Amino acid sequence: MKKLKRSARLVEMTQYLMSKPHTLIPLTTFAERYGAAKSSISEDLAIIKEVCESEETGELLTLAGAAGGVKYIPKSSPDKALPLVQTLCAQLEQPDRMLPGGYYYITDILGQPGLMNDIGRMFASAFANHDIDVVMTVETKGIPIAYATAAHLNLPVVLVRRDHVVTEGSAVSINYVSGSQKSIHTMTLARRALKERSRVLVVDDFMRAGGTINGMMDLLHEFNATVAGVGVLVESEDVSNDERLLHDYVSLVRVGTIDSRNRQMSVKPGNYFDKQE
Known part of the structure; x- marks a missing residue:
């Protein structure tokens, strides 16, 4: 006392x-x-x-x-969240972030604890009224976002692996098609990591066509689990509706067409602010 x-x-x-x-x-x-x-x-x-x-x-x-x-x-109100996201957009527009193949560097952003805390609060606010049991992401760059979001929701984190880890026991593995590269990859989840019929919030750092997230959703079917929501830090607009594998999600940042030759790209706030209106 x-x-x-x-x-x-x-x-x-x-x-x-x-x-x-x-x-x-x-x-x-x-x-x-x-x-x-x-x-x-x-x-x-x-x-x-x-x-x-x-x-x-x-x-x-x-x-x-x-x-x-x-x-x-x-909670994170749109009025308080918008300046932070606009600052993030300005950082992502820097030409030296552009990498060969239409990719760009964001690892330094994911390594900022204060920024991740704010991003986690935004996702927690967006999904505050959803019935959620766990937060899930695929290794490795989605991990800081998942833990920050889970901290504000007071929920555990479940990590999907690219390769099976023997110390996690038996696991379920599936093959999925990358929406951007049209190549086949593998992801795996330990059977002990997720309870049957859990309600799962899926988060990730970047989404182009949604192949990786779609793969996680297929993996969840093997556990009879339900996707309670999807949140992505950055989404690419350089994808047609026919190519997009996922349409119901919350994004904080949108990246437009990337001009690799002139090292330019347009970055703007995501649909988080549309959904908060």
């Missing part, structure tokens, strides 16, 4: 709630933690709720009754 001044208690309660997103916390937990009356805790929570809503950082849901409590839901 901690005896704190109210100002310190407010700070500590806020940190506690943010460290346990999407978790129902009984008022008795705070009352016992700080040695305070439930009425005082309720007043504190009302202040935190007001600040979260005014600053558009999340929602504080209160459930009444004996089994009730409070739950913090991280």
